[in-house]
Amino acid sequence: MAEQAIRETFGLMPPGTSHYLYVVFAPFALVFAYGAYLRLARSGLIDLVRGGSGGIAGALGRLGWYALLQRRVAARPRGYAHLGIFYGFLALFAGTTIVFIDWDILRPLGVRLLAGAPYLLLESFLDALGVAFVVGLCVALVWRLARLRTSTPDQRAVQLQFLGLIGGLLFLGLTGFLLEGLRILLRPASWTDVSFVGTAVAGFLSGAVSPGTAQEIYVGLWWSHAVVAFTLIALLPFTVFLHAGAAPLNVMAQPGLPRRELDAPFDLREVMESGNFDLQPGVATVAGFDAGRRFALLACTNCGRCDEVCPAVAMGTALSPRRLVQSLRRQVLEAKTEEDLLDTAVVSPEALWACTTCAACVMACPVLIRPVDYIVPMRREEVSRQHLDARQGALLANLGRSANPFGLPPDRRDDLPGSLAQADGVES
Ligand code: SF4
Ligand code: SF4
Known part of the structure; x- marks a missing residue:
């Protein structure tokens, strides 16, 4: 009987890692919650969205047009890099959320989402969007570095924040591919070539690292990946990353004044x-x-x-x-x-x-x-x-x-x- 493709989460990590992960995440989540409270408290945002042009339907329409379709961002060629970052980020975030639901919520109930064809489809989709994410970030990095040289002092602090944000996201994208490559190297299976980037990374690493070293690198990278992701979440309300939450909300809350x-x-x-x-x-x-x-x-x-x-x-x-x-x-x-x-x-x-x-x-x-x-x-x-x-x-x-x-x-x-x-x- 053919082996069934199935997502193995925490498979290469020491026992109990999933519990430690939540403990490590807690302080980052608290900082994020405090920042979100600071930004949203007394903003009356719900009322603003509800009272915006066209009510809830209008707000959702603008969210789709300006935030999800990035209508104005893509009006200029330099916005294309943002499209790669935005859609890549959304896909990877959604993928992580699906993995969490599959492993932490459904698996104890005896149900698996990430098995068979849906899992394989998700793997190749995430690899493709991951490439768009990394390419978009590399273009944005070059563009921001070029602009840093001509920035006025008031722009410099913001440019540096953007560079930090891009660097953090790039680290997540690249370590994500490295982790995938190491996972394929250490746990080869008949279906892993759907993860075409991970398979290429595994091919590159095979022969270069012993299984023992690969396992150690995997654990170290896994934790650094998690901590950088948690740090970005915690910093979101305090840095330029704030636009990721504030921009869609602002788009939804437009009062509909003629332009x-x-x-x-x-x-x-x-x-x-x-x-x-x-x-x-x-x-x-x-x-x-x-x-x-x-x-x-x-x-x-x-x-x-x-x-x-x-x-x-x-x-x-x-x-x-x-x-x-x-x-x-x-x-x-x-x-x-x-x-x-x-x-x-x-x-x-x-x-x-x-x-x-x-x-x-x-x-x-x-x-x-x-x-x-x-x-x-x-x-x-x-x-x-x-x-x-x-x-x-x-x-x-x-x-x-x-x-x-x-x-x-x-x-x-x-x-x-x-x-x-x-x-x-x-x-x-
Ligand atoms: S107001 Fe801010 S976000 Fe809008 S175009 Fe100007 S710099 Fe860009
Ligand atoms: S409305 Fe004023 S700030 Fe806006 S583009 Fe025209 S001149 Fe510039």
Whole structure:
């Protein structure tokens, strides 16, 4: 009778490893839970998602379109590497989860998921996605290293975090293949060639290491693989890795404001009817932005796509929507949400007044952040504090009269530098 292909988890590890694994994982899980609590506590996220455009159905549609299909990420060739990382990560995460369910939950009940054809299919699928994962990470590593050399000091810390994250994920991808190769070497079976990468690694290692050494390497690698994975989980809420959780949630929580419209600080009719003229038209602290805007800051990946389409950046002004969003993000992470952004020069008036409100950044952001929605309220605050010179006064009059800073008639808005019609490579 032919031998049945079956997944053997912990087969090469010392007895009791599965129990030790949970003990080792516990502190990492606690750090993750604390970080997740810090980021999500009082964010009102559930309400934001429920109250987003189209309710739950709309939220799921955006999750599918922008997060799972990576619609905007893939709008530029450099996003292709992210596709490999994203889909590879999802597949490997799902594979690990299936192994956990199979071994820890179903096996004691006498049921096996990972046996026969489903197991073989999963093995070859994971190997293929694992290759995409490693290739995507290698491309991202080269790209980030190249960018590190030209980074401004404020970008450097974020770039270094990305490099650490990419390095950690690459370690997981490569050690995953090495472990698979060692497993095939030590426990050869008739079906293992479906794991084509693992089989190639096993072929490379055979003759180079003795079975005893291979077993020792396997145990050492297995634990280092687990600890690096746990470390990344624990660091997720505290590093740029946060975008992996915050970006999909932000996409789901979008309020559905038309892409080219600006948020209004208040409804004049409601004010007249209520008779309450105690208005706060501007915003000077991160706490002054609504919960959705505050949460969106956590999703920023510092990718710079907003800068690439911003006419104010192209003209060499003080404004960089990427830098502005990152500055506000830091205020959230450092619990400085009550700090006055204008008095402390976290945001400069020159940067605020350089924005043409063209909304090209809104269209370019892969995680649906709207940089202009932070700029305009802070600019209103500048006005209410009467921090205006003659040029800014004229600009304001133009905005009020023609909805653009140049005083062009509304039907010529697409002639504006950096307008949506001129934004290359972004959907309109
Ligand atoms: S609205 Fe236009 S000018 Fe303002 S930050 Fe965005 S892209 Fe730049
Ligand atoms: S705001 Fe969006 S486009 Fe700009 S750096 Fe952040 S994630 Fe990228």
